[in-house]
Amino acid sequence: MEKLIEQFSFGLFFWQLLLLIILLVVLRKVAWKPILNAIDERESGIKNALEAAENAKKEMQNVTADSERLLQEARMERDSMIKEAREMKEKIVADAKELAQVEADNMISQAKTAIEGEKKAAVADIKNQVATLSLEIAEKVIKEKFSEEGKQLKLVEEMVSDIKLN
Amino acid sequence: MLFSFLNKSVHLHGFFETDIYSDMQKPFYVKILLVATLLLGFNAFAQETDNSSAEENGSVKAEIKEFIAHHLLDSHDFTLYTIDEENNEHFGFPLPVILWDNGLKVFSSSKFDHGQAVAEVDGEHYALYHGKIVKTDAQGTINYDEEGHATNVKPLDFSITKNVVFIIVVSLLMIFMFSRMAKTYKGNMIPKGIGRALEPIILYIRDDIAIPNIGEKHYKKYMGYLLTVFFFIWIINLLGLSPLGVNVTNNIAVTFCLAMFTFFITAFTANKNYWKHIFWMPGVPVFMKIVLAPIELLGTLIKPFSLMIRLYANITAGHLILMSILGMMFIFKSWLGSSMSFVLASALSFLELLVAALQAYIFTMLSALYFGMAVEEPEDH
Numbered sequence: 001m002e003k004l005i006e007q008f009s010f011g012l013f014f015w016q017l018l019l020l021i022i023l024l025v026v027l028r029k030v031a032w033k034p035i036l037n038a039i040d041e042r043e044s045g046i047k048n049a050l051e052a053a054e055n056a057k058k059e060m061q062n063v064t065a066d067s068e069r070l071l072q073e074a075r076m077e078r079d080s081m082i083k084e085a086r087e088m089k090e091k092i093v094a095d096a097k098e099l100a101q102v103e104a105d106n107m108i109s110q111a112k113t114a115i116e117g118e119k120k121a122a123v124a125d126i127k128n129q130v131a132t133l134s135l136e137i138a139e140k141v142i143k144e145k146f147s148e149e150g151k152q153l154k155l156v157e158e159m160v161s162d163i164k165l166n
Numbered sequence: 167m168l169f170s171f172l173n174k175s176v177h178l179h180g181f182f183e184t185d186i187y188s189d190m191q192k193p194f195y196v197k198i199l200l201v202a203t204l205l206l207g208f209n210a211f212a213q214e215t216d217n218s219s220a221e222e223n224g225s226v227k228a229e230i231k232e233f234i235a236h237h238l239l240d241s242h243d244f245t246l247y248t249i250d251e252e253n254n255e256h257f258g259f260p261l262p263v264i265l266w267d268n269g270l271k272v273f274s275s276s277k278f279d280h281g282q283a284v285a286e287v288d289g290e291h292y293a294l295y296h297g298k299i300v301k302t303d304a305q306g307t308i309n310y311d312e313e314g315h316a317t318n319v320k321p322l323d324f325s326i327t328k329n330v331v332f333i334i335v336v337s338l339l340m341i342f343m344f345s346r347m348a349k350t351y352k353g354n355m356i357p358k359g360i361g362r363a364l365e366p367i368i369l370y371i372r373d374d375i376a377i378p379n380i381g382e383k384h385y386k387k388y389m390g391y392l393l394t395v396f397f398f399i400w401i402i403n404l405l406g407l408s409p410l411g412v413n414v415t416n417n418i419a420v421t422f423c424l425a426m427f428t429f430f431i432t433a434f435t436a437n438k439n440y441w442k443h444i445f446w447m448p449g450v451p452v453f454m455k456i457v458l459a460p461i462e463l464l465g466t467l468i469k470p471f472s473l474m475i476r477l478y479a480n481i482t483a484g485h486l487i488l489m490s491i492l493g494m495m496f497i498f499k500s501w502l503g504s505s506m507s508f509v510l511a512s513a514l515s516f517l518e519l520l521v522a523a524l525q526a527y528i529f530t531m532l533s534a535l536y537f538g539m540a541v542e543e544p545e546d547h
Contacts, residue, residue: 007239009327010323011324012417015330017423023337024390027340028390032390034349035365035368036368
């Protein structure tokens with residue numbers, strides 16, 4: 001201990017004190033503050049960047065989920081549309097069939113009436129022609145019969161004999 | 167916590183009440199003797215051929231011892247190596263001596279001529295006595311008291327000594343290095359150049375020393391001190407291991423100054439809770455409160471005191487052992503012994519590199535711990 005106290009140099013202590021104070025003040029100003037601030041800034045920058053990346057990742061996941069959902073919806077919509085279309089087709093086909101049936105029935109009945117009409121007309125026509133022909137035949141026959149005078153007088157006599165005077 | 171510190175201080179008291187230099191060397195020389203006896207078989211023939219070697223060894227040992235003691239002390243001139251001891255020729259340069267002795271006296275340390283001359287300034291005479299400047303008469307007479315201590319007047323010495331030069335160099339180096347590093351951050355998120363190596367250390371001090379010990383809330387105001395002290399101690403320890411061999415942290419004045427800073431910062435930034443725990447410990451009986459107050463108060467002083475001694479003792483011991491092992495090369499004077507001590511010294515140098523960083527770490531870590539205690543909130547318990 002004695003030796004230590006003896007060895008203690010006040011001059012050295014004084015210079016060390018002075019220089020250490022200068023060193024502390026100067027280094028704090030020119031070195032430690034800018035260095036530590038820069039490091040802090042960088043670290044917060046890195047932290048922010050990491051957070052941003054994490055957020056972006058989450059957002060990406062959301063987007064993926066969204067698109068997945070949209071795809072699902074589209075698929076469902078497509079399915080329902082196809083189903084609807086099929087139903088509509090069936091309905092149209094059924095309707096058409098019904099309509100055609102009605103039309104066909106109408107046409108058949110119209111044709112039937114027309115045929116009936118024609119038939120009647122034809123029958124009437126035939127009747128007329130028969131009548132005409134009968135008349136012509138009758139005419140010819142009569143004409144034949146009356147061509148000879150004797151015959152004619154005979155006929156008249158016959159007719160007159162037929163007619164009974166009442 | 168408190169009792170562990172008390173224990174530590176007791177241990178440290180025991181440690182430095184003995185004479186450090188002689189005591190640490192004694193067991194060490196025993197070890198040298200052990201090694202020497204093991205190696206005796208190899209260098210016995212060398213001993214036989216040289217009859218005067220024992221005597222020579224003694225003087226070499228004394229020389230080494232003196233050299234180590236000299237190395238561990240501060241000096242008023244910057245001597246890199248000695249060219250010729252007898253003719254007092256050294257390679258280096260003198261440094262300014264600044265004295266306060268009835269007025270400011272400034273002169274070059276070359277006037278002392280490496281302690282061999284008496285410097286005369288403004289009619290006053292000064293001489294170097296064991297590295298300290300004392301006031302003498304024109305002949306440089308040193309007066310001693312009964313215990314063998316010099317009784318000459320010691321003027322207030324503000325000289326720019328070798329250690330002060332090194333503190334200035336390290337300070338400038340740090341300002342240069344870190345201000346350059348700070349500039350590379352401008353408009354750029356990633357440091358360039360030396361900052362790439364230093365940034366992890368700064369981050370380590372922040373994330374593993376400051377934040378866990380002080381807490382997220384308060385750590386920022388201590389960062390400047392912790393970083394400065396860590397790099398200062400580390401760099402100055404490393405430079406102490408360089409061939410220049412200027413050892414700053416083995417000066418008690420330097421470690422005292424550093425520890426004093428920790429103490430004052432702790433004291434001035436402490437909150438009510440800290441002082442309450444010292445003067446009126448909550449949760450114990452009144453009698454215990456009265457007993458604990460002086461112990462706790464003493465504890466606040468012992469904490470930085472242990473910082474001071476730890477750094478000082480570790481660096482001193484490291485240099486002492488390293489220099490002693492280096493000295494062994496000259497004692498053995500045989501290819502095996504000398505090369506072995508060379509290998510040992512190399513291994514120890516690596517250990518010292520570790521110790522240099524470790525002591526800086528421990529000092530910073532414990533300072534942070536004390537600051538953490540000072541700003542601890544009551545609900546933190």
